[in-house]
Amino acid sequence: MKALILAENDFEDLELFYPYYRLKEEGIEVKIASSRESIVGKRGYEIKPHIKYEEVNPSEFDALIIPGGKSPERVRLNKSAIEITKKFFIENKPIAVICHGAQVLISANLVKGRKIACWYGIKDDVIAAGATFVDGIAIDSNIVSARFPNDLPEWTKSFLHLLKN
Amino acid sequence: MKALILAENDFEDLELFYPYYRLKEEGIEVKIASSRESIVGKRGYEIKPHIKYEEVNPSEFDALIIPGGKSPERVRLNKSAIEITKKFFIENKPIAVICHGAQVLISANLVKGRKIACWYGIKDDVIAAGATFVDGIAIDSNIVSARFPNDLPEWTKSFLHLLKN
Numbered sequence: 001m002k003a004l005i006l007a008e009n010d011f012e013d014l015e016l017f018y019p020y021y022r023l024k025e026e027g028i029e030v031k032i033a034s035s036r037e038s039i040v041g042k043r044g045y046e047i048k049p050h051i052k053y054e055e056v057n058p059s060e061f062d063a064l065i066i067p068g069g070k071s072p073e074r075v076r077l078n079k080s081a082i083e084i085t086k087k088f089f090i091e092n093k094p095i096a097v098i099c100h101g102a103q104v105l106i107s108a109n110l111v112k113g114r115k116i117a118c119w120y121g122i123k124d125d126v127i128a129a130g131a132t133f134v135d136g137i138a139i140d141s142n143i144v145s146a147r148f149p150n151d152l153p154e155w156t157k158s159f160l161h162l163l164k165n
Numbered sequence: 166m167k168a169l170i171l172a173e174n175d176f177e178d179l180e181l182f183y184p185y186y187r188l189k190e191e192g193i194e195v196k197i198a199s200s201r202e203s204i205v206g207k208r209g210y211e212i213k214p215h216i217k218y219e220e221v222n223p224s225e226f227d228a229l230i231i232p233g234g235k236s237p238e239r240v241r242l243n244k245s246a247i248e249i250t251k252k253f254f255i256e257n258k259p260i261a262v263i264c265h266g267a268q269v270l271i272s273a274n275l276v277k278g279r280k281i282a283c284w285y286g287i288k289d290d291v292i293a294a295g296a297t298f299v300d301g302i303a304i305d306s307n308i309v310s311a312r313f314p315n316d317l318p319e320w321t322k323s324f325l326h327l328l329k330n
Contacts, residue, residue, distance in 0.1 A: 014178075014179070014182055017183070017314075018183060018186060021179075021183060021314075021321075022187065022190075022318070024318040025187075025317075025318035025322050043178065043209055043210065044208055149182075149186075152186045152190075153189040153190035156186075156190055
């Protein structure tokens with residue numbers, strides 16, 4: 001199995017590294033896609049992405065993860081990143097977003113009519129885009145969403161359950 | 166099941182939060198013991214410990230975790246923390262240490278004759294205390310040790326395996 005993470009600078013460090021290490025622990029190969037050669041989280045953790053958005057072939061991957069922080073506001077500006085996100089949704093592959101990650105789903109027109117969890121600061125954006133806000137972990141179709149780092153255990157558990165079933 | 170983490174200020178953030186969230190994901194209750202009301206990691210993540218070392222009853226817990234960073238140099242100064250560590254070892258309960266976490270094992274006289282992994286900067290201390298240094302993940306008796314954050318997936322997997330078997 002193979003999973004893809006979309007990330008830019010100022011990602012929320014735990015929200016990138018927790019699923020990154022967690023999926024590796026599960027024996028799943030994880031690649032980070034970005035527009036940059038190197039990205040640094042809000043708390044200073046640095047990691048080198050493996051691939052550019054333009055080089056991603058979504059059909060090679062089984063799941064998509066979008067961590068929060070300031071990163072999603074940068075990810076959503078890249079057309080290829082939005083196309084990748086749409087592709088995963090259409091192909092019914094699990095998509096996990098946390099915190100500001102839902103901003104990428106708004107730009108990909110994927111929240112309308114769905115239950116979505118996100119950081120409180122973008123709750124009104126998610127509602128304005130047609131979603132029902134969930135103050136917890138939301139599972140709707142192939143999208144698993146959550147609010148903040150303390151949701152990581154339940155979010156990851158739900159995401160792995162979706163991925164394996 | 167119930168696990169205990171020993172931590173002070175300047176803990177390595179991922180090395181505390183990864184196992185903390187990971188064990189919660191597994192349905193294991195996790196308590197953090199410290200000398201302080203609040204602790205802050207090297208990267209700025211803050212968490213409120215649940216219990217003082219002096220209040221810990223080791224027989225209530227099934228496993229012990231000692232994250233790295235500058236925290237272990239502070240943990241090892243507390244006599245109760247050292248007694249707790251010895252007690253877990255004697256009762257054959259899994260002990261997971263990572264990075265500088267091995268410093269607490271040195272102070273508890275638990276490394277002599279064992280295979281121990283640790284951060285390279287304290288490799289000579291671990292050897293001087295009678296251990297064989299392992300450049301990877303070491304499993305010896307009920308102690309699982311590792312070097313740095315990138316070891317988290319394999320370290321946690323080995324630790325959970327020991328805890329469940």
